[in-house]
Amino acid sequence: MKQFFLSATILVVVTIFAVSVNAIEKNEHPVPINDKSCATCHEKGSTDELQASSDAYTQWDTSLHKLNGVSCITCHGEESTFKPKSTISTCASCHSIEVDSMKTAETCASCHQVHTFRPLKGFKSPHD
């Protein structure tokens, strides 16, 4: 019985992972957005039945990106243009000086926290 639960759990985890990977590969949002604002599900304390992780939203909520009107859709697109991870060329549309000055083939997220955008500790700036 115990083994059954373990197998079932692994199966569920693998299935969820597979769905997740599949979703990423298709560049689809895991669930239909249906014109809801991102905050509906991603904001901390959301009461929507499809609650999602609020970590990214919470980090973004204190960022300079939020202050300057760079919201979820700016980097992740909307339902028809959704991309789970923003590309470096998206960053370059505003930060081309920084991207142009990168000496290594890192992505912005290699050194900057993904949603607060603060530099991670211990990284030496790759910018000129």
Place this chain on the structure above:
Amino acid sequence: MEMSRRNFIKSTLAASAAVAAGISTTSNAVAQSQEVVVERWVKGVCRLCGTGCSVYVGVKGNRLVAMKGNVESLTNTRGYLCVKGMNIWKVAHHPDRLTKPLIRDGKGVLRPASWDQALTLIEKKFKEYHKKYGYDSVAYYGSGQCTTEESYTFNKLWKGGFGSNMVDGNPRLCMASAVAGYMSSLGSDEPAGAYADIEKSETIFLVGSNLSEAHPILFRRVARHKKDNPNVKIIVCEPRKTLTSAVADLWMPSLPGTDLAIFNGMAREIIKNNWHDKNYVKTLGRVTIGDGSKELSWADYVKHLEKYTPQYVEKKTGCPAADVKAAAKMFAKSKATLSMWCMGLNQRANGVWANNLIHNLHVITGNYGKPGADAFSLTGQPNACGGVRETGSLAHLLPGARPVANQKWREFVQGYWGVAKYSINPSKAINPKPGMHAVKLFSSLGGEKDKTKPVKAVIMSTTNPAQTLPNVNKFIGGMQDAFTVVIDIFPTRTAQCASVVLPAAFIYEKGGVFGCSERRSFLTEKAVNAPGEAKADIWIAAQIAKRMGLTKLIGWANETNIDRMNELAWNDYIGCTANTEKTLKGATYSRLKKSTVGVQWPCPDEKSPGTYKRYVRGMDPIFDNPKRYGYTIPADAKEFFYARPHGKANIFLRDDPDNSEQTSPAYPFIMTTGRVLEQWHTGSMTMRIPETAAAHPHSFVEINEKDANRLKIKNGDIVKVESIRGSNILPAKIVNNTLEGVIFVPMHDQKADRMVNFICSDIVDPTSAEPDYKVSAVKITKVSGPKKIDGRYLVTRTEMNKKTFS
């Protein structure tokens, strides 16, 4: 050869283009490798607001595929773009683009036609109406989104060719009060300073502007300045506590329409505390009243201000008395104070007076001529300043933003244009009488059967008055009954009313000059060809000129190359205004083609770098040869408002009249309207960009939580917002960022029952004739609980055949 990071980025698509362009990506890693390769980057300006962000559009073949900011830019410094700007290129290839002329048949259906058929019909109607009803029966209604070359051409065609001043444009709806404010206070339109003052200022007074959403890139500069210099003080004065207030030291709430009392209250406090600059006032200030002709004393001004105690101001405006005192101190005690405002001051029943009172604060504290100090009106459109104000494409102006009633200037322009030789009007002269302002023009527009309507035809370009006029229901019938020609890139509510629809080229398909808020003109190069049979406005104007017998007046009418047409029109324009303070004589087309930052007027010759700060010796080239511009400047004057007699700026005695629509027991709320970050104007472009449409798919009504509790309205409930003119059905958004009794509705939605201008008051400022969009008395009632909203509504090609709005 290994592609470096730098080259990879330079050659690939910016701004999430791969996905948005419809290119399938299977994973993030693949997404990067599949990004569309940009073959060339073409320089230009953002198509949207008045900031004038400098951009490069990425082109592959004959398609726009990307956009990126220009890192050398002096407007969007470091190349930042907002979400609208970085995505605006996507509309170019939208399937809804109009690509063929359309003529409405007897059954009301718009049928495809050839250009020759459409232009022949326009020629026939214009000639017929000129003969039957006079030259003023045919009007042009332009836009702050046309290029300078286009606006100048249409303006010349009408005023010089037809002898009619029936030329107005949508800047009447947004900037006319700022124009009249600058003219009456300083003697010359447009700001003395520039965006560069932001980083040099010690206090920034943001009033009547939600900068964070309406001008996000300028907000970024302000926020960065504050972050780098925490001692910089930022004051925000507006009815809603928006994101703009997040960087503010002080938010001054004010009930819509009442802030004149705040400005007078601040002036009173400044003088009472002896914080005013007495020497500046003595040298460069002049107290006056009314139209400015009668000079009064400083004592008269002080006496006038007595009424505006902090307590009076609090009672009138809702702004706490302590905030008035604090704001006055921050404003006056800084070494350099910069005020920036937008529609919150301009779109008002007393917009010109509100502008005058901001100028008063700057005159009494000496905040113009030094770095970091200025009274700066922001513009909402990319070429309202350059294309409409500077070319004089309004009913009362001529090129150089000088009044048509000014005989000396009128005669000069008449001679320069060769009106006596070329005009088809027997008067062979420019009409000295101003034409009709926008609201009057559309009130006077109607069919031939309507004897009360003297205007029988109008050609409208790049604007959407059937959605943007206040109390818009009043004007739709006239537009449907008259002979109306619409030039646009997409179906709009106005195209739905049109007799003829002409497909237009998008800015990156034709090129041309845009002049932004800070007097900076910048050339956008043509990047790709327009789709189908879409044409540049300048070509359309040229065809009309030729058919109306005005080929010689419009010297570029026979050209076929748009770039060459633009250059000839530009040369004609800068020659016409060469001896005015608006001179761009040094901004030759070849210079503009080479420049990656544009040129700020005055720029009298090619050696001139352009002008960051006006009215200051050593900075403003007008001081080098004032006689050339018709001015006299004393040799020892370091700062001088040369367009005013004796170089003195006016300090106006302005009261705080309640000219706006007042609330009543039946209509107890004040409704104010405005922009949201991701949308622009009537949404004809931004509602077609997937990302911005998703971010703001429909309008809503913001209601203060206390009002909502009282009315038992919950978040998402459907409510009816109603004035005596019309109503909207909108989802409620319950907020705590606005004053009780004040509601806010964005202005971008095309859905008929969410078009807010059906509700708006059509009171206009008595001087500028700019409508009072910011203050309407309304009532709100709950209709139902939450319901799904049909967002992203767009007028379609099919709907253009329907008489009623869906």
